[in-house]
Amino acid sequence: MVRGGNVVATSQFTAWTPNNVGRRFNKCSMPKEQKCKFWEWVDDELPLRVTTLISNLKNENEALIRERNLLLMKVVEIESVLAGDVAKIEYFKELDNVKRRQ
Known part of the structure; x- marks a missing residue:
């Protein structure tokens, strides 16, 4: 990006603050020691209804991800218990087979 006759290396980000949720912005992408103060919005300010909707959907998605992980x-846990139960069943079957052979 060119600003004031200078080329500025930028990266695009998405804001997740309550007032700007989902709004994109560019800022300098140089390492900390070379970073300039360049920063600008890409998107116009969103209506409150839209930011509320995006925020609610983001929160719902995070809750669903937590539920999925649980x-x-x-x-x-269930697979582990079942594997142990299957091993016990196999053990007792083998024990029963040994007793029958005697």
Whole structure:
């Protein structure tokens, strides 16, 4: 990006603050020791209704991700218990087979 006759290396980001949720902006992407103070909005300010909707959807998505992760942990626990139960069943079947052969 060119600003004031100078080329500025920028990166684009998305704001997640309550007042600017989902709004994109550019800022200098140089390392800290070379960073300039360049910063500008890409998007116009969004209506309150839109920022509220985006914020609510983001919160709902985060809650669903947390719920999914908890369910995945429960699946791992259940699979572990079932694997142990299957091993016990196999052990007792083998023990029963040994007794029958005697």
